[in-house]
Amino acid sequence: MSVAGTATDRRRLLQLLPLVALWPGGRVRAQESRSERAAPGSTITVGTLGDELAYDVVEIRARAGSEITIDFVNHSGGMPHNIVFVNSDSDINPVGIAALEASKTDYVPQDEIGRIFGYTSMAGPGETVSVTIGVPGKSGSYPYICTYPGHFTVMQGRLIAL
Numbered sequence: 001m002s003v004a005g006t007a008t009d010r011r012r013l014l015q016l017l018p019l020v021a022l023w024p025g026g027r028v029r030a031q032e033s034r035s036e037r038a039a040p041g042s043t044i045t046v047g048t049l050g051d052e053l054a055y056d057v058v059e060i061r062a063r064a065g066s067e068i069t070i071d072f073v074n075h076s077g078g079m080p081h082n083i084v085f086v087n088s089d090s091d092i093n094p095v096g097i098a099a100l101e102a103s104k105t106d107y108v109p110q111d112e113i114g115r116i117f118g119y120t121s122m123a124g125p126g127e128t129v130s131v132t133i134g135v136p137g138k139s140g141s142y143p144y145i146c147t148y149p150g151h152f153t154v155m156q157g158r159l160i161a162l
Contacts, residue, residue: 033049033054033055033056033057033058034056034057034058034059035057035058035059035060035061036057036059036060036061037060037061037062038060038061038062038066038068039062039063040062040063040066040067040068041066041067041068042068042069043068043069043070043071043130044057044060044068044069044070044071045057045070045071045072045073046060046070046071046072046073046083046157047072047073047074047075048073048074048075048076048081049075050075050076050077051076051077051078051079053146053151053154053155054154054155055083055144055146055155055156055157056075057157058156058157058158059157059158059159059160060144060157060158060159060160061160061162062135062159062160062161062162063135063161063162064135064136064137064138064139064161064162065134065135065136065137065161066134066135067132067133067134067135068132068133068135069130069131069132069133070083070118070120070130070131070132070133071128071129071130072120072123072128072129072130072131073123073127073128074123074124074125074126074127074128075126076125077125078125079125079148080122080123080124080125080148081122081123081146081148081151081155082106082107082108082119082120082121082122082123082129082146082147082148083119083120083131083144083145083146083157084099084108084116084118084119084120084144084145084146084147085116085117085118085119085133085142085143085144085159086115086116086117086142086143086144086145087115087116087117087136087142088115088142088143089143091112091115091116091143092143092145092152092156093152094112094115095109095112095115095116095145095147095152096145096147096151096152096153098111098112099147099148099149099152100149100150102147106121106122107122107147107148107149108147109147117133117134117136117142118131118133118134119131119147122148135159135161136161137161138161139161139162140160140161141158141159141160141161142158142159142160142161143156143157143158143159144156144157144158144159145157
């Protein structure tokens, strides 16, 4: 049986995922989240807020068409996380749901790769992983999510291409 079980199990899981934000560990400490500006060719460090399902950088501003590097630091004591950049808000759910069955590819669903323009590998607790991405050439807002099963519903940020 896969991580997500049957189709009925997956539907039940997806119905419960929004409740994660209500658990003590799921509350985002907004005062600790911040925005960062990335110059072309620069490196931005993004981490987790401890064991909370939240990034410490929830907005990255970068020049459209530039290239930036993301160093992702997992400050969690027990959960793996990653960062997956998707093309639009409408890509969040399809990528997050497909990730439920993508354990063999580090929870980056290869059947939805056309919706993704960059991603880190999964970082275990205390680990740092990096990725260099091309910021989309069109100005706009591009979501990033954690695709470890279920995290995508609350663990999100935005790359703003200027």
